[in-house]
Amino acid sequence: MEIKELQEKVELHLSVVWGDNVKISHIHHLSGGACQDNYALDLATHTGKQSLVLRTDKGASLLSSLSKRDEFKVAELVYKAGVKTPTPVFLEETPDVIGSPFFLMEKIGGKATGRYITKDKELDSYRKTNMVSDLAENLAKLHTVKPSLVSDEELKQKLKFVTVDNYISVAIDDLRRSLDELPEAHPAIELCLVWLETHAPSIDEIVLVHGDFRTGNFMMNAEGLQGILDYEFAHFGDRHEDIAWLCMRDWRFGRLNKEVGGFGDRKDFYDAYQKTSGIAVDPFKVSFWEIMGNVRWAIGSAQQTERHLSGKDKGIELAAIGRRTAEMEWEAMRLIEELNPK
Secondary structure, three states, X not given: OOHHHHHHHHHHHHHHHHOOOOEEEEEEEEOOOOOEEEEEEEEEEOOEEEEEEEEEEOOOOOOXXXXXXXXXXXXXXXXXXXXXXXXXXXXXXXOOOOOOOEEEEEOOOOEXXXXXXXXXXXXXXXXXXXXXXXXXXXXHHHOOOOHHHOOOHHHHHHOOOOOOOOHHHHHHHHHHHHHHHOOOOOHHHHHHHHHHHHOOOOOOOOEEEOOOOOOOOEEEEOOEEEEEOOOOOOEEEOHHHHHHHHHOHHHOOOOOOOOEOOOEOHHHHHHHHHHHHOOOOOHHHHHHHHHHHHHHHHHHHHHHHHXXXXXXXXXXXXXXXXXXXXXXXXXXXXXXXXXXXX
């Protein structure tokens, strides 16, 4: 859909739904995102002006991602929990308006690119002071959302409500099914899955997990953290899963010595998380989920390339992501070797 047509359709729909004369003075496509389309827009009604972001699916989204309805509902839960995140504004559940469901959220300042977060001089002071603690504090707040707080039963099921006893086995089974659906064999991933099955730790409690908490999914500027984004992979699980994902080598953007997102140290993050949550971070559990995370991303990157090769959603970005599969396989095996030296 051309951007002018998109503007006209959204204006008309919001005018009807809100019972007001809605005008969009400016709209443009935002860069980034292999699975999602995001548009910045300036919107005016008789009550005032708002700068918003429209978020919708790009072609075929990953099978494990939430619908726009569920992603919006998660954003509402997280916002109410006190997490610094864009204010959810409006949800359109049907595809009737622009061809797919969409939602509107507050447009916030800052940048999310890995190079900016990890290397830009504008953030030097913030990196040395509060970047790690701000993220740890907000993640701890996100993890206060428990299944008992979710009254929407449909959403609870979409977030894959599980128990502490079966969560890891369910997660491994899901990965096996995804692996079996790929057209080619991945023996390194099979090896890692066997290790995960035989070394699974206990889980202290089931909480809401962001599912993609990493450099690239939070907005920052010199003033600090502006907001955490992208809840399309949220689900119920182990809090250590999010911490491990942030620490994965792939999200350090070349600054490998800074194991937390390419900008911080693990001990500082663990301590800050415990200070807010009152719960100590278990280093072995983080390592376990870091291995699991690399396996998941290895399979995910292969799936992205398959989207391109199958013709469902062709694009050079999707094709290029496939090269990461071997990198993740190597990293998962390296981590296993570190935990089990000869």
